[in-house]
Each structure stands twice: as C-alpha cells, then as structure tokens.
Amino acid sequence: MDCNQARPQLQSRLDDALAAEPAAALDGHLAHCPPCRRAFHTLKTAQGAIREHADCFRAPGALRSRILAELAAAAAAPPVSGRGRARRSGHPGRLGRWGWFGSGAALAASLTLVITLTLAPVPGAPLEDQVVSAHIRSLMENHLMDIASSDRHTVKPWFNGRLDLAPPVRDFEAVGFPLAGGRLDVLDQRPVAALVYRRRQHVINLFIAPADGAAAGLHEASPTRGYTVLYWSDGGLADWLVSDLERTELLEFARLLRSPPPAQ
Numbered sequence: 001m002d003c004n005q006a007r008p009q010l011q012s013r014l015d016d017a018l019a020a021e022p023a024a025a026l027d028g029h030l031a032h033c034p035p036c037r038r039a040f041h042t043l044k045t046a047q048g049a050i051r052e053h054a055d056c057f058r059a060p061g062a063l064r065s066r067i068l069a070e071l072a073a074a075a076a077a078p079p080v081s082g083r084g085r086a087r088r089s090g091h092p093g094r095l096g097r098w099g100w101f102g103s104g105a106a107l108a109a110s111l112t113l114v115i116t117l118t119l120a121p122v123p124g125a126p127l128e129d130q131v132v133s134a135h136i137r138s139l140m141e142n143h144l145m146d147i148a149s150s151d152r153h154t155v156k157p158w159f160n161g162r163l164d165l166a167p168p169v170r171d172f173e174a175v176g177f178p179l180a181g182g183r184l185d186v187l188d189q190r191p192v193a194a195l196v197y198r199r200r201q202h203v204i205n206l207f208i209a210p211a212d213g214a215a216a217g218l219h220e221a222s223p224t225r226g227y228t229v230l231y232w233s234d235g236g237l238a239d240w241l242v243s244d245l246e247r248t249e250l251l252e253f254a255r256l257l258r259s260p261p262p263a264q
C-alpha cells in the first residue's frame with residue numbers, strides 16, 4: 001500500500017468501517033509512514049474535539065459534516081509538498097491552504113479551524129442560542145475585548161465608524177458592575193456592539209443591536225446551557241445580557257442598565 005491508497009481510507013479506519021484485511025494493510029502503512037500517521041492523528045484529534053464540545057455547543061450536523069469533509073479531503077490529498085505546489089500554482093488556493101497538513105503547525109491550525117467553525121454563529125439559530133455562543137466564544141478565543149478600558153469616554157467613541165449605531169456606554173463600578181471594555185461581535189449575521197462588564201470573577205456580555213421591532217419590556221430567555229439570558233429593547237436598540245452570574249444579580253444589573261442615566 002502506498003500513500004495515495006492510504007489517505008482516502010483514513011476516515012474509514014477511524015470509524016472502524018474497514019474490513020479486517022484492508023485495515024491491517026493500512027495499519028502496516030501507518031506503522032512506517034510518518035506523514036500518513038500525522039494525517040491520521042490530525043483527523044482523530046479533530047473528531048475527538050468535535051465530540052467533546054458537541055454537547056456544549058451543539059454544532060449542527062451539517063456543520064460537523066462540513067468540517068469532517070474538509071479534513072477528510074485534506075487527508076485524502078496526495079502527500080506532496082504543499083508549500084512548493086502552492087507557490088508554483090501562483091495563488092493560495094485549496095491545495096495551498098491544506099498542502100502543509102502534516103507539518104507541525106497543521107494540527108494546531110486544524111483544531112483552531114474546528115473550534116472556530118464549531119462556535120461560529122449559526123444563521124437561523126434562536127437568538128438566545130447565538131447570544132450564548134457569542135458569550136462562550138468571547139471567553140474561549142481570548143477575544144473578549146477589542147478595546148479594553150473602564151472609561152466609557154474611551155469605549156463609546158471606539159464604536160464610531162465601526163457600527164451604524166451608537167451604543168450607550170455606562171460604567172457601574174460604584175455599584176459593583178465595572179465596565180471592562182467592548183468589541184464588535186456578530187448576531188444574526190449582523191455586526192453588533194458587545195460591552196463587557198465584570199461582577200467579581202464573572203464576565204457579563206451586553207450585546208446591543210438595532211431593535212427591529214424587538215419586544216419592549218424586560219424578558220428572560222429559557223435557560224440556555226446554564227447561562228442566564230435577559231433581553232429588552234429601548235430607544236430603537238435591542239439589548240441582550242448574558243452571563244453565568246447568579247440570576248438575581250444579572251436581573252439587578254439589567255434594572256441598572258434600563259434605569260435612566262443620571263443627569264450629566
């Protein structure tokens with residue numbers, strides 16, 4: 001068996017879907033072919049990562065299939081030197097991207113891809129699901145803030161020109177909810193403002209989007225993956241508040257946010 005025969009069978013081997021004889025032949029090849037062994041290990045690790053996080057983040061079946069198909073295609077690609085091939089072809093196309101699969105960086109890159117795709121906003125998912133996913137993503141990807149500042153006069157103008165809305169930014173440090181910063185995020189495929197507040201060791205995300213006829217009044221989404229999600233609309237803006245904070249404390253914060261700002 002050579003590499004070109006081995007690569008298309010890696011996924012089947014992983015799924016225990018090969019008969020005994022081809023499985024033994026493939027194992028024999030893997031035993032003395034480090035590049036194929038790395039490709040096999042990459043597939044296995046990626047599949048494990050998806051399984052491990054599937055319950056937490058409920059990656060939809062179609063998305064999971066897409067990731068596995070990409071990885072399988074990469075593993076099935078002939079094991080040529082990707083760098084040289086991509087350069088010769090003159091554009092960083094599919095082979096260019098995947099050709100270096102099997103190098104030391106490939107595993108980390110593929111896992112980042114898997115986790116990013118798994119957590120990417122899913123169009124059509126209920127908004128509270130997207131809000132919770134965005135909250136988790138902000139904590140996991142070390143991308144909590146684009147602008148880290150407790151000064152609302154620094155955070156508020158940062159959104160100028162980046163969004164077609166001007167999010168009201170207030171600090172509540174005096175009552176135990178200090179402003180930590182802000183960033184751009186995405187809900188329902190649209191850019192939104194995300195303000196980050198802290199309560200002791202807890203992180204609170206406040207998403208602000210155009211209201212689009214969102215319900216007025218304070219509402220609570222059904223508990224989603226252990227997070228409390230509160231939402232309301234006010235003055236043409238829809239606000240979504242999410243945290244693992246104690247529910248009563250998050251309700252208290254929502255009331256503070258909805259209270260009229262003090263006279264300047």
Ligand SMILES: [Zn+2]
Nearest residue numbers: 003006033036
């Ligand atoms: Zn091989």
